[in-house]
Amino acid sequence: KFDVVIVGGGHGGAQVAVMLRTQKFMGSIAIIGDEPELPYERPPLSKEYFAGEKEFERIQLRPAKYWDEREVTMLLGKRVVSVDPAAHVVTTDGGETIGYGKLVWATGGAPRMLPIPGGDLPGVQGVRTKADADAMKAASETAGQIVVIGGGYIGLEAAAVLSKAGKKVVLLEALDRVLARVAGVDLSRFYEKEHRDHGVDLRLGVCVDAIEGDTHVTGVRLADGEVIPADLVIVGIGIVPAVEPLIAAGAEGASGSGGVLVDRLCKTSLPDIYAIGDCAAHVNDFAEGATIRLESVQNANDQANVVAKGIVGDEAPYHAIPWFWSNQYDLKLQTAGLSTGHDQAVLRGDPATRSFSIVYLKAGKVIALDCVNATKDYVQGRMIVTAGLRATPEQLADASVPLKDLLP
Numbered sequence: 377k378f379d380v381v382i383v384g385g386g387h388g389g390a391q392v393a394v395m396l397r398t399q400k401f402m403g404s405i406a407i408i409g410d411e412p413e414l415p416y417e418r419p420p421l422s423k424e425y426f427a428g429e430k431e432f433e434r435i436q437l438r439p440a441k442y443w444d445e446r447e448v449t450m451l452l453g454k455r456v457v458s459v460d461p462a463a464h465v466v467t468t469d470g471g472e473t474i475g476y477g478k479l480v481w482a483t484g485g486a487p488r489m490l491p492i493p494g495g496d497l498p499g500v501q502g503v504r505t506k507a508d509a510d511a512m513k514a515a516s517e518t519a520g521q522i523v524v525i526g527g528g529y530i531g532l533e534a535a536a537v538l539s540k541a542g543k544k545v546v547l548l549e550a551l552d553r554v555l556a557r558v559a560g561v562d563l564s565r566f567y568e569k570e571h572r573d574h575g576v577d578l579r580l581g582v583c584v585d586a587i588e589g590d591t592h593v594t595g596v597r598l599a600d601g602e603v604i605p606a607d608l609v610i611v612g613i614g615i616v617p618a619v620e621p622l623i624a625a626g627a628e629g630a631s632g633s634g635g636v637l638v639d640r641l642c643k644t645s646l647p648d649i650y651a652i653g654d655c656a657a658h659v660n661d662f663a664e665g666a667t668i669r670l671e672s673v674q675n676a677n678d679q680a681n682v683v684a685k686g687i688v689g690d691e692a693p694y695h696a697i698p699w700f701w702s703n704q705y706d707l708k709l710q711t712a713g714l715s716t717g718h719d720q721a722v723l724r725g726d727p728a729t730r731s732f733s734i735v736y737l738k739a740g741k742v743i744a745l746d747c748v749n750a751t752k753d754y755v756q757g758r759m760i761v762t763a764g765l766r767a768t769p770e771q772l773a774d775a776s777v778p779l780k781d782l783l784p
């Protein structure tokens with residue numbers, strides 16, 4: 377039995393252990409993770425690691441020595457398949473039972489795969505783990521043409537890496553613009569142009585009917601009957617939160633986005649069980665109190681800190697400004713706040729210079745910014761979103777005035 381058992385050795389799980397020890401928690405801690413590796417950073421899997429610019433050692437969250445010295449027991453290569461909340465015990469796929477005092481569920485999610493014929497053929501690859509990235513990298517080396525399905529961040533980042541490496545890439549998006557779920561239309565149009573300028577064959581509003589192939593993918597069939605040849609299909613269409621064992625144990629789930637419901641202290645409806653990160657549906661102050669899941673390192677780390685502090689008796693509700701980044705080509709996008717529901721988008725700077733920001737407003741209040749190669753706007757943007765600044769579109773559009781100067 378461990379005082380704290382953390383299920384999932386990703387960003388959130390690792391940070392709970394780090395923060396517990398930082399808070400001088402003296403109890404026993406175990407991380408049960410189904411991947412064989414020690415906790416590592418996931419974002420580089422579609423960026424520097426995929427591009428071969430960073431070795432695996434450089435994306436590990438902490439060296440092995442760190443976990444040893446802090447006496448964090450790593451139970452890796454084991455998947456938790458059931459939870460008994462009354463007995464305070466979890467069971468792994470190997471039949472092992474492990475007792476807990478507090479349980480932290482930090483399991484992220486599995487890539488959503490295409491529910492169409494051929495959707496699980498060899499050569500169809502989701503992107504979530506080091507193993508996925510390694511498989512994708514190996515397959516891309518010999519692939520003639522690669523089709524990426526999904527114009528979200530992961531699909532776009534993978535397309536950028538591949539096209540930079542000289543690969544023929546076709547990117548298919550079902551909606552009429554890329555990044556439709558997370559950004560305003562101006563940002564979508566900017567990235568669409570960038571990808572096309574880099575040779576990506578970007579197609580919007582296309583519906584994929586089937587993946588063709590016998591023993592391995594050979595192409596992607598669209599609804600209009602066209603078959604696009606492909607030796608590798610990368611699927612980036614979101615995740616399915618990995619919460620089945622917890623829901624089966626009686627935890628309240630979230631409708632809509634899926635995941636497990638947590639309160640402001642990241643507690644589930646089951647006693648002594650917390651949930652954090654990509655799998656946790658929570659009330660977010662920066663989404664006007666809507667219940668959402670956020671898939672970001674920020675959210676995983678900040679919720680981990682809420683839980684660790686809660687365990688040592690320093691309870692404080694989750695209230696952290698969402699932030700995110702994405703690297704494509706030589707463009708560094710940094711996002712502060714959540715733009716969902718904005719009613720105005722103000723352009724600051726000139727996209728032609730490849731350095732600009734978009735400021736999102738709702739009822740006159742700044743709720744989010746997307747900053748492309750504009751770190752100063754991003755840093756100050758976090759301040760004005762946190763402050764709930766009200767400003768006119770004219771004020772925000774004037775790039776000669778630093779955003780922080782608009783604060784009262």
Ligand code: FAD
Binds near residue numbers: 383421455456485699
């Ligand atoms: P994860 O980091 O996914 O960790 C969950 C772990 O739990 C995994 O190891 C999983 O295998 C394991 N697990 C699942 N079920 C079980 C079980 N039953 N038993 C045991 N173990 C289990 N975010 C950003 O902010 N910026 C970015 O640029 C960015 N880029 C990304 C690029 C890629 C390719 C991906 C995949 C994600 C990216 N993200 C990015 C998102 C970010 O990585 C996630 O939000 C973050 O990893 C969430 O942390 P987590 O702890 O909730 O889940």
